[in-house]
Amino acid sequence: MADALAPEELNTYFALMESVSLLHHAVEQHLRAEGGLSYVQFQLLARLADAPERRLTMTELADGVVYSRSGLTHQAGLLEQAGLVTRGPSPHDQRATLVTITEAGLALVAKVLPGHIEVARRLLFDPLSDADLRSLGEIMTRVRDHMRAQPPRSAATRKRRAPGA
């Protein structure tokens, strides 16, 4: 077990968590109002839009966005129903499903992106100097890479339920 965090660490941690919570909430509201999308759905579409041939396998698509297979199956199903992606078998691996973004999906991402960016700028970037931005980008990129490399640590102890479960 480790020592307690210094107060500075604790304040930093809470400021980070609260800020991103507020930002996430604002972004969700915008995406929902402007494009009928959740943030997770936006992320999935954005990843597909950036992918080499505008398509990825379910497993590739899940990475970092969703934390359970079934969750992704569910979201992919919703996006498919909405005509934003298609799903088909992979020629290379018969087990895999290839998810491809449609023209409608690309159009929706394009439609929603400017406003999304506007929200991020208003909430996150407005109070930052150029130096702050460089710092923050450098730090959070390093943190993200570190976190991605962490072993899952699938719960040190047995699971319990939250009150009310």
Added chain:
Amino acid sequence: MADALAPEELNTYFALMESVSLLHHAVEQHLRAEGGLSYVQFQLLARLADAPERRLTMTELADGVVYSRSGLTHQAGLLEQAGLVTRGPSPHDQRATLVTITEAGLALVAKVLPGHIEVARRLLFDPLSDADLRSLGEIMTRVRDHMRAQPPRSAATRKRRAPGA
């Protein structure tokens, strides 16, 4: 409408969102396993534990943690059922409800905190230098204050639903 974000801004934004998502997920898992709490519930208890007389009104308690009144009523009800808080009328304002953390609630926060901190340190602070920590803390504190001061902007356009709604 604003210009597109510089690529550096976009990368920073995504790195921030993904990092905190991973951190949040890890923290939730820990809290659930170790104390049977969600992160929201932990936040509520932590706020009460720090409050002047270990109690706050519902409105004070909601601030920044929860985005709807009914959501807080629900969570407070769960915590009360679990014996972690009590609710009673306020002497100063008959409309208000005072939420007080119990000894069991304080004990649970104390039990859970070291491991919580350990998770935050392992994922967030390990890859950071002291200078990084100072930078990040200073920046995120400023960002949080800025966000708190933002007007709600209750959805620029009419609401729609996500696919599948």
Added chain:
DNA sequence: TATTGTTATACTCTATAACTATA
């Protein structure tokens, strides 16, 4: 045997609207 993905199911969280009571 391990991996990919789906299905069924259950539960948690959240939000909206209608309502009560007090300021």
Added chain:
DNA sequence: TATAGTTATAGAGTATAACAATA
């Protein structure tokens, strides 16, 4: 009239476990 809080209800998200098919 405005504010504090609760209730009822419905919807959206997520996770677990069991399953089918392929590597």
